[in-house]
Amino acid sequence: MGEERGMTRMLLDCSLSDKLCVVQEGQYEVVIVPALLVGAFLILLGVILWLFVREQRAQQQHPGLQGIVPMPPSRGLSGEAAGHGGNVFVPLKETSVESFLRATNPALAKLQVPREQLSEVLEQIHNGSCGAIYRAKMNTSDPAKPKSVVVKVLKEPVGLHEVQDFLGRIQFYQYLGKHKNLVQLEGCCTEKLPLYMVLEDVAQGDLLSFLWTCRRDVMTMDGLLYDLTEKQVYHIGKQVLLALEFLQDKHLFHGDIAARNILLQSDLTAKLCGLGLAYETHTLGVISSTQTIPLKWLAPERLLLRPAGIRGDIWSFGILLYEMVTLGAPPYPEVPPANILQHLQRRKIMKRPSSCTHTMYSIMKSCWRWSENSRPSPKELHLRLEAAARTADDKAVLQVPELVVPELYAAVAGIRVESLSYSYSIL
Structure with missing residues (x-):
């Protein structure tokens, strides 16, 4: 009733032919609604600025965390593997x-x-x-x-x-x-x-250089044989798996299994090096953003930035077998490094090299199963290699006629050519 009186009073104050009287009725809405919208925008802007300033202060108080990509604890490992082992x-x-x-x-x-x-x-x-x-x-x-x-x-x-x-x-x-x-x-x-x-000091150098030398017409050099048989491939592989079993017992994983990170003694004893990732994940619980691992050796879960573990090393071990049986060829030679994830997502794996037996290729394929839990453990894989070695050829040497051009290899493999020039690259 009071509202009706107020309206009548407003209309009586002017003539019915006055157009301003019609506008006056909605004048308050025209002013108040935009004012409310502007106020809400300013409040939202203030909240965003406050959150930004708080984040900057947090980074200044914890400078050691800058440039580090957090990595979730490794699946199936204890909390010690995720850092803070003490x-x-x-x-x-x-x-x-x-x-x-x-x-x-x-x-x-x-x-x-x-x-x-x-x-x-x-x-x-x-x-x-x-x-x-x-x-x-x-x-x-x-x-x-x-x-x-x-x-x-x-x-x-x-x-x-x-x-x-x-x-x-x-x-x-x-x-x-x-x-x-x-x-x-x-x-x-x-x-x-x-x-x-x-x-x-493992003076004979890294496995990748040894494989490349095996392509040359050289029988011995400094007491080290430069021929490789199928049985010797299994011999080197079993030693790498023993090192992986040792790391697994300590709730660690290596993270960069490749021929370039294996050193050889004159009796073909293999020594795994390149433990930088194992150190970082054990000590910090994260992998530094400065650590760059060539993509073609990484398991799918690593490429997808999922938690890493020893089964990822098993995938890389399959790549290592490929490196040895091809005397140091780069993996996936037809796939650009940047496209490797899409290639694997289509469930494509490397074809059997001509120098690779069906037995060895079967072992490789077991390492390249998409699901981590479907891959063998280091101990299971070691037993398979032992069984395969009993019937492996120990007479015929692996042969690849083409010599390696390091610059071309680096481009196809997706690694820096400088990293091929020395051993003990990551300590």
Whole structure:
């Protein structure tokens, strides 16, 4: 009733022919609605800015997490495999390199090698952004029998973060312990700068270079046979699987199984190296965004950024068998590296090479099953290789007539050609 009176009063104040009276009735809506919309927009903008500022402050308070892609815990492994195993020290309370070295030296006391024992540098193997890698002589208790070792030197000038990472890798090797199919830590020099990591020397070099040399018309060189039979492929493969079983027992995975990351002794004893990913996932629980693994060796779940585990290593092991039986050919030669995921999603795998027996190809295919749980474990695969080796040919050598052009290989394989020029590339 009151509203009707108000309306009547409004209309009585002007003549019926006045058009402004008609507009006045909706005037308040024209003003209020846009004002409400503008206010809501400003509030939303303020919330977005507040969230952005809070994120920036969080990153400043935790700079160690920048540039790191989080990785979920590995399926089927314990929480230790996802990091926080408690075996690698990171005493962050130390604020200088000198105080950090003093605080951590007691834990590494048993590994210390007097610097004067490293008497002679034989050659520089590599000079990278983090430091140089040398082959050197280390004096032993018998002066007449010095030992050849590989020395990794942390580049100077160096900051606290680099020192923490370098010493963390040394203690990770200490945590792993000894295994005949892993490159062994011989000791370290960490009481003062420059810092040294001393490793076992596997002078014959990496498996990929060995495979390429097997393509040449060479029988022996420096005491190492440069011929490879089917039975020897199984022999090398079984040793790599023993190393993987050892890592699995410690709730670890390797993450980069490939011929370039396997070193050979003169008796064809295989030594798995390239444990950088194993260190990062054990210590930090994440894989650094700076770690670049060639796509053609990765299992589908790795390409899809799903949790990684030992069954992913089994997929890569199948690629390793392909590398050996083809004497170092790049995998999926007809597929560009960027298209490998789409190729695998169509459930396509590599065809059987002409030099590969049906038995070996069957083992490869079991490694390349799309479902992780359908692939064999390292122990199961080891038993299959042992059975296959009993009837394998130990007389006819594998032959591939074409020599390898490193630049062409790198382009097809999707790797940097510089990474082919030295061993011990990732320590």
